[in-house]
Amino acid sequence: MxxxxxxxxxxxxxxxxxxxxxxxxxxxxxKQKIHDYSQLISGRDYVFDTLHGGLGGYMTGTGKGIKPSDYILVQSGCKPYQYQVEEIDYYSNPSDMWIALVKQVKFD
Incomplete structure (x- = not known):
């Protein structure tokens, strides 16, 4: 037994x-997800503070499901940019608001 x-x-x-x-x-x-913020307005829908001459920055926005290594698409004027999320922290209120450290990457 x-x-x-x-x-x-x-x-x-x-x-x-x-x-x-x-x-x-x-x-x-x-797979990493791609979150498209290119149709949103910077300064109103999200805030982007550049670092290293625009090669990275801190982005604050709203949306659920964004994780480290995901991609975020934004547009400045007519020029699109793609950033990869290195770190992200969600606020407690509102729960879908976040701040992320991102780095610029080339489009695939």
Whole structure:
């Protein structure tokens, strides 16, 4: 009886040990999302404070589901820009407002 009980615990232990690794692998395979803010107006719908001569910056806006490594599209005049989110923090109120550290990247 003791042997069977140990075997069950061992198999559960092995399975539960692999679950976090499977979650990490699955999460790393997920594609980055593209969030299009190019039709919105800077200064009204979002705020962008540039860093490093425009190669990066802090962007504050609204919208849910934006995560690190996602892309944000904005437009300045007629010129489009793409930024990748390096860090993002959501405000508590309103809950969909965020501030993100972004870096400029080339369009794919």
């Amino acid at each position: 003791s042997l069977i009980k140990t075997g069950i615990n061992l198999s559960f232990s092995l399975v539960s040990g692999f679950l976090p690794m499977l979650f990490i692998l699955n999460e790393s395979k997920q």
